[in-house]
Structures are given as C-alpha cells and as structure tokens.
Amino acid sequence: MRKIAWMMTLIVTMNAVLVSTAQADSREESLQIKSDSAIVMEASTGKVLYEKHAKEPMYPASLTKIATAIYAIENGKLDDIVTVSGNARKVDGTTVFLEKGEKVRLKKLIQGLLINSGNDAGIAIAEHLSGDVKSFAKDLNIYLKEVIGTEQTNFENPHGLFDENHVTTAEDLAKITQYAMKNDVFMDIFSTKEMDWHGKTWDTTIQTHHKLVKEEIPYKGVTGGKNGFVSQSGYTLATTAERDDLKLITVTLKSNVVEDAYNDTIKLLDYGFENFTTSSIxxxxxxxxxxxxxxxxxxxxxxxxxxxxxxxxxxxxxxxxxxxxxxxxxxxxxxxxxxxxxxxxxxxxxxxxxxxxxxxxxxxFSSTYLSIVFFIGVITIFYFQVRKLRITRRNRDKFYF
Structure with a gap:
C-alpha cells in the first residue's frame, strides 16, 4: 500500500507540473483583452509580441494625429509661421481655440495637436503643408505607405473625426508609432504632460489627455501616448513604454468603456515586460x-x-x-x-x-517534453506494481485454500 500511495503522489505532482506548463503556454490567450483590436510591439525590432485582430480595419479617432504629427515634423519647417483659416476655426471637437487669421508657429501647432488633441491645429497644419485637407490626406497616405510601410491605412483628414473611409489597423498604427519614435522632436512632444499655451484669445496650460502619460494612472516606464474617441470608434489608445533595453508600443482600438482601454494597455505592457527581453550583437x-x-x-x-x-x-x-x-x-x-x-x-x-x-x-529533453515522458513512465510503473500485488494476493489465496 505504501508503494501505491507513493505512486499516486508522483502522479499528482506530475499532473501539477503539466498543468503549470500549460498555463504558462496559454498566458497569451488568457490576457482577456476587451478592446476589439489590440497589439503590443517591441519598438527596436518591430517584433509583434501579441495581437488581437490587429490587421482588421478600424476607426482610429485621434490616434490619426500621430501620423499627422510625424508627417508635419519631417515635411514642414518647424519655425514656419502658419496663418489659421476659417475652416480651422470652425472645426468640431477638441480644439486649442485658434482664431481666424491668427499666426502660429508650425511646431506650436504640432504641440497643440498631440498634447491637447486640437482638431483646429490639425486643419491648420494640413492647409499649410498641402493647401487643403483633401490634398493633405492624399500626401499623408502616400507617405505612410511608401515611407513607413503601412498596408491597410487610408486617412481622409488630419485629426480623426469620423469618416467611413477613414480607417487603419492596430498593426499599422504600431508601425507608424514605431517610426515616429525615432524622431526626437516627436518623442519630446509625445511625452509632454503639460505646457503653457498663449494664443490670441486663449491663455492656459494644456495637458495631455492620456492618463498614463500624465500619471493619473501610475505605471513605471511610460514614455508617451495619445488617446482618442468618437462614437463610431469607441475609445482608442496608443502608448509607449521602456524598461531596461525593452521598448514597447501598445495600441488598443474600440473599447466601449474608457477604463477597459487603459486596463487592456496595462495588461499588454505587463505581458511584454514580464515575458520578453532584447539582446544584441x-x-x-x-x-x-x-x-x-x-x-x-x-x-x-x-x-x-x-x-x-x-x-x-x-x-x-x-x-x-x-x-x-x-x-x-x-x-x-x-x-x-x-x-x-x-x-x-x-x-x-x-x-x-x-x-x-x-x-x-x-x-x-526540454521541460515540457520531459514531463510528458516522465508522466508516461510513472503510469507504466504504477500499472506493473498493481499487477504484481494482484498476482501476490492470488498466489496467497491459493496457498491457504
């Protein structure tokens, strides 16, 4: 009986090992991301560490402004003086309260675009660089495809207000962010928590709306981010973070609840930092x-x-x-x-x-395979021990008959 008890203990132990291994292997599947689409990418290599429907076309809302910002930085002159038009003045949504005829440096418009999510700043940038919004969208799409390598992105405007043809994917947005991160001017703005804003009719301190960037939700290593929302897109979020030599980009699209977008982002960042590393030669x-x-x-x-x-x-x-x-x-x-x-x-x-x-x-001989082989061996030994006990009892009964 002692042998049987010992064998049962081994079986239970081996089963625990196998279950633990299976749990580790399925961690990716158990993240339970609520956003309809999501991705976490390592920024230095472009390696995708996790994705959920990352190639599915989605509405990005204000994450569009990441693309507009890096395009403007690389194709405009930051010290250029931009004259604000009436079109910029009357745009819907979040603004930095630009006035028609107001003259603003291009860099300041990019700051207003990324930090305060100013739609009016986006229109002013587009008209300055390409003459009008339609031409800017065409120029931007060519740039995204030929320079950055996006595959399923088509932008109709510089700000992300809803248009049924204004679509991208989580994977393309991660690529755009990865490319933009190489630019120091972009990252300086992308990581800004707040800045003084002095406009023609509006003097204030503008603040990022991204809760991880402004540390409303504390998370170690966050280096930048942009949030977005229109009713058709739900809540969208792009975030960058770095620990040691590992640089991560996360994108979540179409969350019905804003807290879900942030919880998903934290899960993705945790998954990346806890399970991956970067090496070099x-x-x-x-x-x-x-x-x-x-x-x-x-x-x-x-x-x-x-x-x-x-x-x-x-x-x-x-x-x-x-x-x-x-x-x-x-x-x-x-x-x-x-x-x-x-x-x-x-x-x-x-x-x-x-x-x-x-x-x-x-x-x-890796742990998983060795565990399986050992488990089979334990079952085999257990079978022969039981068979041996049965034979012994049978012989003993014959003797006393």
Whole structure:
C-alpha cells in the first residue's frame, strides 16, 4: 500500500507540473483583452509580441494625429509661421481655440495637436503643408505607405473625426508609432504632460489627455501616448513604454468603456515586460561558415522570450539565424561576406553551432517534453506494481485454500 500511495503522489505532482506548463503556454490567450483590436510591439525590432485582430480595419479617432504629427515634423519647417483659416476655426471637437487669421508657429501647432488633441491645429497644419485637407490626406497616405510601410491605412483628414473611409489597423498604427519614435522632436512632444499655451484669445496650460502619460494612472516606464474617441470608434489608445533595453508600443482600438482601454494597455505592457527581453550583437562581429567568414554590417538587435536559450547558427550565403531550444528561428539576419584578403578578428565558427540533431534532442529533453515522458513512465510503473500485488494476493489465496 505504501508503494501505491507513493505512486499516486508522483502522479499528482506530475499532473501539477503539466498543468503549470500549460498555463504558462496559454498566458497569451488568457490576457482577456476587451478592446476589439489590440497589439503590443517591441519598438527596436518591430517584433509583434501579441495581437488581437490587429490587421482588421478600424476607426482610429485621434490616434490619426500621430501620423499627422510625424508627417508635419519631417515635411514642414518647424519655425514656419502658419496663418489659421476659417475652416480651422470652425472645426468640431477638441480644439486649442485658434482664431481666424491668427499666426502660429508650425511646431506650436504640432504641440497643440498631440498634447491637447486640437482638431483646429490639425486643419491648420494640413492647409499649410498641402493647401487643403483633401490634398493633405492624399500626401499623408502616400507617405505612410511608401515611407513607413503601412498596408491597410487610408486617412481622409488630419485629426480623426469620423469618416467611413477613414480607417487603419492596430498593426499599422504600431508601425507608424514605431517610426515616429525615432524622431526626437516627436518623442519630446509625445511625452509632454503639460505646457503653457498663449494664443490670441486663449491663455492656459494644456495637458495631455492620456492618463498614463500624465500619471493619473501610475505605471513605471511610460514614455508617451495619445488617446482618442468618437462614437463610431469607441475609445482608442496608443502608448509607449521602456524598461531596461525593452521598448514597447501598445495600441488598443474600440473599447466601449474608457477604463477597459487603459486596463487592456496595462495588461499588454505587463505581458511584454514580464515575458520578453532584447539582446544584441555588436557591429563587426565575425562568424565562420565552412571556410568563409562573415560580419555583422551593423549592430544586430533581436527580441525573444526571456526563457529562450538561443544559439547562433550561420548558414550558406551568410544567413545568421537565432535558434531557440525548440529549433525555431527567433530572428534571421543577413551578414556581410568578408573578402579573404582581409584579416578576420574574433570569428565565431559555425562548427561551434549546434547541429539540427542536437537541437531536436534539446527540444526532446526540454521541460515540457520531459514531463510528458516522465508522466508516461510513472503510469507504466504504477500499472506493473498493481499487477504484481494482484498476482501476490492470488498466489496467497491459493496457498491457504
């Protein structure tokens, strides 16, 4: 009986291990994001860490202003003086109370656009850069597609007020934000909590409406954000945050309740920071494949799960693959060929890279697979122990008959 009790304890323990592993593997599925569409992307590499309907066309509301801002920064002159039109003056929604004929620097308009979500500032920017809103939308869409690489974005205006043809996706918005983050002027404005505003008829202190940026909801590492709302889009939110070397972008679209948009954002940021990390290989690091040497043309940065045990594998033509313990390529890079008349320094030989067979074996003996194999072994031992006890009892009964 002691043997049976011991075997049952082992079975319970192994079952707990398997359940724990399954729970870890399904954490992504258990985030329970309420927004209709969402994404978390690592900003340095563009790696998508989680997505929910991220390619589905949605209405972005004021997240449009992220695109308008970076376009204006890169295609306008920040010191230009913009004359506000009557069209800008009478636009609906949130404004910075610009007056017709008022003269404002382009940079100040971009600040009013991003910080206070001024729709009038968006119209003034569009008319200054392209002559009218329709032409600006055309110019902006070309820029987004050809420069940033969006795939399903079509903007009809610079501010995000509802238009049935004004659509984008969570993935495209993450790409736009990732691109914009490389610009210091953009990030300085995107992270601003408040600034003094002196207008023709309005002197005040404007504040960001993003609760994480202005620390109304505390969260460590937030570096910027933009919120939006129109009835057709629901609540929309774009947020950037950084801890150590990990830079995250989250986008949530169409939340029916504003608190859900922020809760979803925090869940996505927690998921990214708790489960992923970023590693790098310096520029000029050399590798060897057979008798050919290759080098990294620039610093290589890649994002991977924190529990990944990565190995570098160089293949023909200088393709470098970062392989995890499951034999999967986490990322792939093209190395530069080193001419043989040039001396190589600190080369990493491909002979030191694990073979395909060793990767398979490592996968076999990883925790999940080993647990399953051990569990089957326990069941087998338990079966033979019970069978042995039954035979012993049968023989004993025959003896005393």
């Amino acid at each position: 310096p520029k000029g690091t050399t590798f060897t494949f057979e008798d050919q040497q290759y080098a990294t043309p620039e610093k290589i940065v890649y994002t991977h799960a924190q529990n990944d045990k990565l190995v570098e594998k160089v293949e023909v033509n200088g393709v470098l693959k970062m392989m995890n313990q499951d034999g999967e390529a986490v990322d792939t890079f093209q190395l530069d060929e080193i001419k043989k008349d040039k001396p190589a320094v600190a080369a990493r030989s491909s002979e030191n890279q694990p073979s395909a067979a060793s990767i398979v074996m490592e996968r076999f």
